[in-house]
Amino acid sequence: MRPLIIAHRGASGYLPEHTLAAKRLAHDMGADYLEQDVVASGDDELVVLHDIFLDRVTDVALRFPGRERRDGRFYVRDFDLAELRALHVWERMHADGSPVYPHRYPAKSGDFHVSTLREELACIQRLNEQTGRRVGVYPEIKRPAWHKAEGVDIAPRLLEQLAEFGYAERDDPVFLQCFDDAELRRLKQELECPFRLVQLIGENSWLEAETDFDALRTVAGIKELARTVDAIGPHLLQLYQLSETGAVATGLVTEAHEAGLLVHPYTFRADEIPAGFESFAQLVRYFVVELGVDGLFTDFPDQVLRLSFP
Ligand code: CA
Numbered sequence: 169m170r171p172l173i174i175a176h177r178g179a180s181g182y183l184p185e186h187t188l189a190a191k192r193l194a195h196d197m198g199a200d201y202l203e204q205d206v207v208a209s210g211d212d213e214l215v216v217l218h219d220i221f222l223d224r225v226t227d228v229a230l231r232f233p234g235r236e237r238r239d240g241r242f243y244v245r246d247f248d249l250a251e252l253r254a255l256h257v258w259e260r261m262h263a264d265g266s267p268v269y270p271h272r273y274p275a276k277s278g279d280f281h282v283s284t285l286r287e288e289l290a291c292i293q294r295l296n297e298q299t300g301r302r303v304g305v306y307p308e309i310k311r312p313a314w315h316k317a318e319g320v321d322i323a324p325r326l327l328e329q330l331a332e333f334g335y336a337e338r339d340d341p342v343f344l345q346c347f348d349d350a351e352l353r354r355l356k357q358e359l360e361c362p363f364r365l366v367q368l369i370g371e372n373s374w375l376e377a378e379t380d381f382d383a384l385r386t387v388a389g390i391k392e393l394a395r396t397v398d399a400i401g402p403h404l405l406q407l408y409q410l411s412e413t414g415a416v417a418t419g420l421v422t423e424a425h426e427a428g429l430l431v432h433p434y435t436f437r438a439d440e441i442p443a444g445f446e447s448f449a450q451l452v453r454y455f456v457v458e459l460g461v462d463g464l465f466t467d468f469p470d471q472v473l474r475l476s477f478p
Pocket residue numbers: 203204205308
């Protein structure tokens with residue numbers, strides 16, 4: 169059976185991540201869900217960007233020299249929406265300005281801009297109306313504890329904006345994701361979020377949240393998670409190990425399924441194939457057919473859709 173295809177930051181293998189152009193392309197390609205990473209501007213607007221920083225995906229250092237913090241990074245939170253709109257969004261770069269994915273959209277070029285969450289939701293709604301499809305949304309609350317310390321609470325604003333666009337029921341095409349387990353519990357219990365929730369699972373070394381990801385990945389941790397969320401979003405390397413005979417399941421998919429959770433691993437990239445696999449098709453087939461994942465985050469929705477699954 170075909171997995172659910174979540175366009176990771178849009179069709180980001182082809183156009184700069186999180187631009188409306190990348191979202192339109194993913195919609196056109198036939199993705200089931202489009203992902204939005206949500207961060208807050210200085211004037212509390214929700215914008216769609218992967219990081220709390222601007223320097224790896226925009227020309228901020230050229231446009232606003234001297235506006236970096238002491239760590240040398242330019243923070244979305246230090247710019248109001250009008251300033252963010254003045255930036256060009258570029259293909260993702262390393263700190264030295266070289267492209268992270270050299271065969272993608274040409275570095276430091278193109279006329280792409282930051283969009284607000286509202287603009288993106290409106291774009292998806294319009295495309296859905298025009299095409300008769302119902303492509304879903306898959307927003308991620310980025311760094312909720314950090315944002316609260318900065319004086320802005322993303323979760324209630326996000327729920328309000330989803331409601332504005334008519335998303336209201338559990339069966340509506342929305343998955344809401346977060347790395348922070350405390351924020352997901354709050355969404356469920358306190359904010360009475362009607363949508364399906366996804367616990368993203370990272371590594372503790374990433375310092376993405378206070379969450380203890382090692383504890384979440386135990387059998388007891390997974391069972392406990394099932395009280396709050398509907399799915400887990402693990403890193404793909406957390407689902408298999410390499411042995412002499414090839415890839416072997418770690419058991420996380422089975423444990424999650426036994427607890428009633430869906431499994432949507434990230435990130436499947438045709439230009440970044442992990443050890444043990446020779447092609448993108450082989451990688452995707454292993455995860456879908458052998459491991460039985462229910463969906464996957466990919467930068468290349470078209471290449472997953474082109475595959476056939478038994
Ligand atoms: Ca994300």
